[in-house]
Amino acid sequence: MKQFLEGSFAVAEGAKLCKPGVVSAYPITPQTHIVERLADFVATGSLNAQFVNVESEHSAATVVLGACAAGVRVFTATSSQGLIYMSEVLFNIAGMRFPVVMVCANRALSAPINIWNDQQDAVSLRDSGWVQVYAENNQEALDFVLQAYKLGENPKIMLPIIVNMDGFILTHGMETVDVPANELVDKFLPPYKAPYKLDVENPMSFGLLGDPTVYIETRYALHKTLEDCLSMIPQVGKEFEATFGRKGLDLVELYKVEDAKTVIVAMGSVCGTIKDYIDTQREEGKKIGLLRIVSYRPFPKEKVYEALKKIPKVLVLDKSISLGSEGPLYTEVKSVFANKKPKVSGFVAGLGGRDITIETIKDMVDISRKKEVRCEFLGLRPELLKEDFYVGI
Numbered sequence: 001m002k003q004f005l006e007g008s009f010a011v012a013e014g015a016k017l018c019k020p021g022v023v024s025a026y027p028i029t030p031q032t033h034i035v036e037r038l039a040d041f042v043a044t045g046s047l048n049a050q051f052v053n054v055e056s057e058h059s060a061a062t063v064v065l066g067a068c069a070a071g072v073r074v075f076t077a078t079s080s081q082g083l084i085y086m087s088e089v090l091f092n093i094a095g096m097r098f099p100v101v102m103v104c105a106n107r108a109l110s111a112p113i114n115i116w117n118d119q120q121d122a123v124s125l126r127d128s129g130w131v132q133v134y135a136e137n138n139q140e141a142l143d144f145v146l147q148a149y150k151l152g153e154n155p156k157i158m159l160p161i162i163v164n165m166d167g168f169i170l171t172h173g174m175e176t177v178d179v180p181a182n183e184l185v186d187k188f189l190p191p192y193k194a195p196y197k198l199d200v201e202n203p204m205s206f207g208l209l210g211d212p213t214v215y216i217e218t219r220y221a222l223h224k225t226l227e228d229c230l231s232m233i234p235q236v237g238k239e240f241e242a243t244f245g246r247k248g249l250d251l252v253e254l255y256k257v258e259d260a261k262t263v264i265v266a267m268g269s270v271c272g273t274i275k276d277y278i279d280t281q282r283e284e285g286k287k288i289g290l291l292r293i294v295s296y297r298p299f300p301k302e303k304v305y306e307a308l309k310k311i312p313k314v315l316v317l318d319k320s321i322s323l324g325s326e327g328p329l330y331t332e333v334k335s336v337f338a339n340k341k342p343k344v345s346g347f348v349a350g351l352g353g354r355d356i357t358i359e360t361i362k363d364m365v366d367i368s369r370k371k372e373v374r375c376e377f378l379g380l381r382p383e384l385l386k387e388d389f390y391v392g393i
Contacts, residue, residue, distance in 0.1 A: 002178050007138040007170040008033035010177045011077070011103050011163075014142035016047045017185040018101075018149050020075040022067035024052035024060045029115045030167040031079040031105040038075070057082035061089035068098040069206055071197035073149065076100065079167060080107035083121045087128065093160050094129025094222065096206045099152030099192075100160040101145060102130075106268070106319075107167040108352040116353015117167040119268060123296070123320040123328050129222050131161040131229055132297040133249065134267040138175040141165040143240065146180075146189060147249045151229065151236045155195045159225060164296075166269040168353070180244055188243045226298040233295055251300035253292040256282065257307055260289030262365065265304075265333055266317040267293045270356050274317075277361040288365070293329065301336050308333075311342045315368050317361075319350040326375035349378040 005013070011034050015023070023042065025035040041047035054060045057078050064074040078086060083104055093100050104122050108114040122132055131151065135141040141163065148161040165171060196204065210218055233249050240248030255275055257263055264274050271292045281288045291307050291314075293300070308314055316334075318327025325331065330346030337344060347364050350356045360378050367376060 001181070002176055004174060005138065005177045005179075006033065006172055006174050007141055007165055008105070008172065009037050010138045010142040010175075010179070011145060011165065012037035012041065013177075013179050014145035015075045015103075016041050017180065017182060018075070018146060018189060019047075019073065019191070020049055021072040022050050022052060022064060022074045023047075023076070024054055024063035024067075024074070025076045025078060026054055026057045026060050026082060028057065028079050028082040030107060030171045031077050031082070031103070033171065034077045034103060034105070057085045058089060061086040061093070064100050065089055065093050065096070065098060068093070068100055068194075069096070069198050071192070071194035071199075073153075073192040074100055075102070077103040077105070079105040080109055080115075080121045083125065084109065087125060090125060090128050090130060090160070092207055095218065097158040097222075098160060099149070099158055101148045101152060101163070102160070103141070103145065103163045103165065105167040105171045106164050114352040115167075117169055117319075118351045118353065119164070119166075119319040120321070120351070122162055122164050125162075126297055126328065129159070129226070130297065131159055131226065131295070132164060133161070133233075133295055134164045134293065135170065136269055136271050136292065138165075138170055138173065139177050139246075141170060142177055142179070143244075143246070144249060146185060147236050147240050149192075150189055150239070151232055151249075153192055154232065157225060157229060157232060158195070159229070164268065169269045178246070184243055188240065229295075229298050230300060230302075249294065251295045252303045252307065253290075253294060254307055255290040255292065257289035257291060257311070259287055260311060261287045262313045262315065262368070263289045263291050263308060263311045264315045264317060264361070264364070265291045265293065265329065267296060267329065268319065270317065270319065270350065273356060273358060274361055277358045280358070296329075299332050304333060305336050308337075308342055313368060314342045314344045315364055316344060316346045317356075317364065318346065318348045319356075321348050321351065321375075330375070343372050345373045345376070347373070347376050347378055354379060
């Protein structure tokens with residue numbers, strides 16, 4: 001059924017349809033509406049689950065870890081500082097191979113305090129062992145939640161998944177969303193049957209000491225399973241499409257790349273703006289395309305290589321920065337090609353929620369025509385770049 005919903009409510013509807021037994025989260029801007037809605041579902045009886053109120057995001061992550069260890073499907077959501085506060089537990093969840101599903105309303109990290117959107121929070125946890133996918137719009141945010149459970153709970157995978165959606169831009173943006181019927185979701189996503197769990201009849205333990213004789217093998221197994229997701233993600237997407245009649249998860253999306261001379265690489269909602277820019281440029285005869293990264297972890301290197309190997313110029317737009325190095329997405333794309341073509345330039349924009357407009361995209365393309373750059377910040381305000389601004393903010 002189609003409904004006009006803000007992104008947070010769409011995600012809550014998607015989570016409800018998956019029938020988690022335990023929901024635990026701590027409210028933080030701009031994620032709060034997601035858990036408020038879920039709490040309302042539980043209170044009114046439309047979701048048969050335990051909603052566990054906690055005093056912090058660290059505790060919320062601990063609750064869903066424990067519930068998942070007991071064999072229960074779980075859900076949580078967070079943002080920014082909350083995600084970082086969870087980080088100790090998130091590494092444990094991945095290492096224990098629990099298929100927790102979390103939605104992250106992407107938001108800038110402090111300091112200075114900033115509640116607006118960029119992707120620094122989730123990108124900073126790229127090495128935690130969680131699958132990470134990035135939605136472009138609210139329909140995808142809802143759909144990705146359903147597919148995240150399908151993927152993560154596969155006995156061959158058993159990994160946690162972060163569904164990323166841009167804070168405010170999507171979480172508070174209103175769109176028409178097709179909320180699927182319960183019967184279709186039940187057909188696509190059967191009840192969770194944990195292949196291993198805490199059980200007094202069959203005792204086992206999780207997260208024990210891994211000394212040097214075994215630890216590296218646990219990392220290897222986690223790494224290899226993430227690589228296995230490169231084939232499983234499109235498979236889940238095809239199953240989703242067969243059930244619901246609309247496109248499901250994939251590793252990447254190609255937009256007018258076939259004959260492009262310049263291709264922009266990006267993730268998340270900004271890809272909609274980029275598509276609008278490309279359409280206007282195409283009307284003027286300029287052949288520009290978009291390679292949208294959907295799966296950031298695992299990173300689809302082969303797909304990226306195949307899409308870009310014949311493209312003369314590639315522009316990577318990061319909404320995060322690896323301080324002291326360069327844009328993380330730029331690093332990933334550049335590593336695919338090493339010294340081979342194409343020429344790859346890296347740009348950083350949108351940090352702290354600063355708007356990425358069509359003019360921003362135009363500036364990026366214009367700069368790339370003049371020079372190849374590694375880490376070019378777009379839209380800086382020169383009046384702020386005084387010597388006393390760099391320290392003691």
